[in-house]
Amino acid sequence: MIVHGNSITECWLKILIVVADGTSSEISPLIANFSTNNPVPDYQEELEHDLNELLKSINQNSIETTASTIFPKSLSHGDQTSVFKRFDKIWKYVKKNGQNKYGHYFRRLIAFNEASGKPINQLKHIIETYNGIEGLRNPVHRRSALIALTFDPSIDHTSQALRGFPCLQQVCFIPKKKGKMKLNAIYAMQYLVDRGYGNYVGLQNLGHFMASEMGLELDEVNCIASILELGNVNKSIAKEFVKKYRKYV
Template sequence: MTKLLPATIGPLLVNETNLSRAWAKIFLHILDHSGHEITPLVLSLTGFDNDGAPKQEENLYAALDKLLSSKKQRTIEDVAYTIFPQRMWKIANGDRAKLFALYRDAFPRYQAMNPKGNNRGLYFERLISYGRGRCEGNQLEWIISQFNSRPGVRRSMFQASVFDPERDHIPDAQLQFPCLQQISFEPTPEGLVINAFYATQQVLVKAYGNYLGIAQLGAFIAHEMKTKLVRMNVTVGIAKVMDLSRNSPDMLPLIAAARECIASEK
């Protein structure tokens, strides 16, 4: 039987135009309440530039990245890269077929570099190499090609799965992957909306990179659909901060940066 942890925090909706402020509000909401879990969390983000990049605050980003590095956790960029390989997209120079080929070639090396963390796959790998389905399992290629092939394509077609019961319904006590279960894309007259659902999410060590990676994925899909990214919605069943030490000296700079980030909104 699953052990239920006490003092969960009720639902939270964060509607923001700045990614750093959005993350800071989520983090501080947990920090300022008893308990360490928000159940559920809904983030809705707008304010993207013409290239689909979200607004961010440098001080908050740097403070979080410094803490993650000190704890030997993946950096924000590294977490984002698991969802969308932004650096590789730049190398591909706007050629999505080249992007997909480069990533497939590189994926065995990514697994070898972190066999424990990546042995079951990575998010972008599941999206373009699911193992079965149309376009040889490349769900993103199917979505883009169907959208571009003809007008009036049903909107329910534009969704991609990460979680796979055949591979992921296993009895392990802990499983790092996949927490992100599904992504959908909604073309609107104003632009593209990307939606993502997480069963659970680690706010301190993963969430910021998760949000950045989803935004970058949305910008990529918008580019290929010849539109712009206008909104990102992320729903999290359980958003949690594990081993939260509110008065730990190494946490104080991040807490200060988060509060400063929120204060800058006023």
């Protein structure tokens, strides 16, 4: 199933309606496609407030907290080097959080295979690959070179019945015509209510950052979930949420 929205809010709400109205609590597979440069819907602020209240009631992270695991927007003032250095400085505190015991998405993107002692900053590599380095490396626009992984089989292939991380597997930055860029993200499993909206916000923030560093403009995000589940709420709660906002889509 492919669901398109002119914004994150519209796309997420359309998916919630499909699941709430359906006979199953999951869709497999699901592609959420949303535009990134349109004006935000009038109802977005209210919906995000209501969703954050719902997330709090079921002991889940807020939209903003989930989004920051993919890209810490609060650290993004300045150039790429500043962002990476700022996160390096706070990582010793971030990793102490029990929710990060298996890893952290942004850390994987800028310090992949950290345990080897030679961490790879995949985002820096992609930026330098696309732009080139004056006097050292010519620009390379091969799209297969613009991919960053978050799944590391050396530590993520386990026999645990439940693990919880990483659901996000990889992120692809795809240049388009006329200086545009789209971001494609692949999830093995995604929970629509618990983390879906925050995932979309984090991916959009990451995409805007990378597009800016690559001299492009993000205009589209595709989030591919091999399995999308409603999450830690029942259908009746989803239906109540939908009742208030269905009129907007």
